[in-house]
Amino acid sequence: MATSPATIEHILDTLSPLRLTHRRMFGEYALYLDGIVVAFVCDDTLFIKPTASALVILPDAERGPAYPGSKDYIIGSEALDDPDLCTRALRAVAADAPPPKPKKPRAKKVG
Numbered sequence: 001m002a003t004s005p006a007t008i009e010h011i012l013d014t015l016s017p018l019r020l021t022h023r024r025m026f027g028e029y030a031l032y033l034d035g036i037v038v039a040f041v042c043d044d045t046l047f048i049k050p051t052a053s054a055l056v057i058l059p060d061a062e063r064g065p066a067y068p069g070s071k072d073y074i075i076g077s078e079a080l081d082d083p084d085l086c087t088r089a090l091r092a093v094a095a096d097a098p099p100p101k102p103k104k105p106r107a108k109k110v111g
Helices: 005-014 052-057 083-096
Strands: 021-025 028-033 036-042 045-048 063-065 072-075
Touching: 005 036, 028 083, 036 083, 045 083, 052 083
Parallel strands: none
Antiparallel strands: 021 028, 028 036, 036 045, 045 072, 063 072
């Protein structure tokens, strides 16, 4: 079952101080903070990347796979009930992540 656009809008509205961006992928969504993937939304459920700092902020949160065969992520449903807590967790994920790799310049066409 694919995530509905209404779910994405609800999450973006709830976490509006973060200015998250999103990208649709295979009927589901990746959420980005400053160009870094911090979470996925699959089957209308928020899955937060389980970085060390995020696990400190949400130690008792339920965990599970975002999609068949994936590693376990923090299920952010309860965290969304406390937007400040969820915001802290997503900021922690972004802080723990390495910076995005710079894009390689395109090769110039010869001819």
